[in-house]
Amino acid sequence: MRICVIGAGYVGLATAVMFGKLGHSVVCADIDEIRVKMVNSGKLPFYEPPLEKELAKLVRTRKLKAVEDVVSAVADSSIVFICVQTPSMPSGRIDIRPVKAATKSVGKALRKCRDYKVIVMKSTVVPSTTDSVVQPILEITSGKKSGVDFGLCMNPEFLQEGSALKDSMEPSRIVVGSACRRSGDVLMKLYRPIDSPRFRTDLRSAEMIKYASNAFLATKISYSNEIANMCVRFGIDSGPVLKAAGMDPRIGPLFLKPGLGFGGSCLPKDVKALKDKARSERYDSRLLSALLAINSRQPIEGIGLLETAIGPVKDKRVAVLGLSFKGGVDDIRETRALPLVIELLARGARVVAFDPMAMDNFIKIMPTIEYARSAAECLKGADGCIVQADWPEFKKLGRNEFSKMRQAVIVDGRRCLEPEAVREAGARYLGIGYGPAHRQ
Ligand SMILES: NC(=O)c1ccc[n+]([C@@H]2O[C@H](COP(=O)([O-])OP(=O)(O)OC[C@H]3O[C@@H](n4cnc5c(N)ncnc54)[C@H](O)[C@@H]3O)[C@@H](O)[C@H]2O)c1
Structure with a gap:
């Protein structure tokens, strides 16, 4: 055919x-x-x-x-x-x-x-x-x-x-x-x-199935972030909590990981479009509004975590690792790296960034920050680092790279690093959604 x-x-x-x-x-x-x-x-x-x-x-x-x-x-x-x-x-x-x-x-x-x-x-x-x-x-x-x-x-x-x-x-x-x-x-x-x-x-149901699916996935992510934010304030690690919750087949284990929020070409756009379509039919979707609001707040959680370790980021050099909306892709549509960097700049930080594949795309929307040629170069002289996308190569960072930071503080915004390995390599590990054990 x-x-x-x-x-x-x-x-x-x-x-x-x-x-x-x-x-x-x-x-x-x-x-x-x-x-x-x-x-x-x-x-x-x-x-x-x-x-x-x-x-x-x-x-x-x-x-x-x-x-x-x-x-x-x-x-x-x-x-x-x-x-x-x-x-x-x-x-x-x-x-x-x-x-x-x-x-x-x-x-x-x-x-x-x-x-x-x-x-x-x-x-x-x-x-x-x-x-x-x-x-x-x-x-x-x-x-x-x-x-x-x-x-x-x-x-x-x-x-x-x-x-x-x-x-x-x-x-x-x-x-x-x-x-x-x-x-x-x-x-x-x-x-x-x-x-x-x-x-x-029929045609309309097929259109709606896509939105129903993405709205649920976005809800699951914002739910995970909401539970994790509460766990942190209660002194609990959200990891086992969400894992055990996800063992209920009615909940399911996937997409139950806290992080800096969802981005990409689909979830944010589709949730906003569904909300707008509902509004055009005079229906105010409170669920969709809430999950979007939770999503906007997540990058700030990451910065807050960094500030618990290094104090206000003003005049500090902050390394951002990972600019794509997730590891393994070069797509920066709705990446959480953008609100993260904007908020860091608004707080007076000096931002240096690196991504294995998405840097050329990100420079087009954020030309004013400093870019490094490698993750190691990005960390050099930094007062702290936020890992924004889960690129596998960030797991390989160790003593060599951490020892060149001014303050070896790593905020794992995607829970993609091994806390023990980071600590053994001489850095302080702060993971999003972790309890007190990973916040010292
Ligand atoms: N990217 C994803 O992961 C994904 C997943 C599921 C669904 N979707 C949906 O699929 C659709 C496409 O998404 P995408 O990410 O592939 O988009 P994209 O932006 O990567 O590609 C769209 C392509 O269409 C071309 N184009 C635009 N107008 C055209 C025209 N009049 N004639 C011929 N070509 C034209 C553009 O030049 C571009 O190459 C969107 O509605 C998106 O929401 C995307």
Whole structure:
């Protein structure tokens, strides 16, 4: 089958590679010339090594290519996945201009075609977007009728950055929302080789499943942070508390770790978008407001922890290790590093930062701080350090690096280091959510 994927981002390229690996011929259409060139040379525009390896193979064997001409790419395909970005606007509402633009290109292509094509919305969009925005644009620009001349589906994506390929090949579930039976059947057939539970719904339910999932994950993280913040004040280590709580199958062990809060391209944006959509229907979601407020406060917990050891950070040199929203990726969208650095600067600290992969991206949004070329250089002369992202290489820091700090104080904002190992290497360890034993 010939498949067109619109948008060569995380979701688009993971989808393209997955279908390429299943033996389909895939064309990836993107308006960004640089991305198109990168994909055609087998390179990803972001850091995701296993996905890049498979992409390179597919490009080499001509199973996958990228083009700038979206209209022709759609015209030559039987199934079209719309995977463009849906970023947050300042109000929290999602910006669907990229979705509208991509949809218009699809409509233009449909106008010229005679065959039945299935258009699949994969971008995360709030309930009713696919039937009340995408469908009318498709029908007006193509002059054709949904459910008759073309099919329309909504197929939310659940992949996590850092494991994009694995999550695409082995998804926890495949949700197929469709406007009509025929288009849903086509998509179900396409996914047949993937051995995962399937769920068929209407378009709006499929859209809402994505938001319900991300709202729950965000709630779980903010819940963990709230419990941890209370544990700390009660003189208790939150680690065993959350671990034991998570052993209840109704709660589950994953995403129950305190930290500096959630970031990334999805959770903050999706929670804000759902809250905004609820508000537009005159429903004030107090739960979503509370979990966002808890999330905004978490970086301050980390700074507070540092200040218990070194006093006010004013005029102190503070090292920030890890700038991406989590270890293993170079994505800085909604990274907690940004509010962390802003708050440190507001308190008068001199900030020096390092990240193994995300530094170039972070410099663009925060050009005024000092950047180090390695974690070791970052720690040199620092009065304290906050580990913001759980990069595995930070675990290797030891006596050599800590001994060059002015004050060897490490705040583990992601509970990713071994407290004993840090202490044995001569530094003071302060872990977020830990009890008194790890705060001395
Ligand atoms: N990144 C994730 O982990 C993830 C996971 C699940 C769902 N999602 C959702 O999937 C969607 C895509 O996210 P992403 O992270 O892949 O985005 P991205 O920003 O990485 O990529 C989007 C791509 O679409 C291209 N594009 C924009 N307008 C276009 C147009 N009119 N025609 C052709 N190409 C166009 C852009 O140039 C860009 O390359 C979003 O709605 C997001 O919420 C993302």
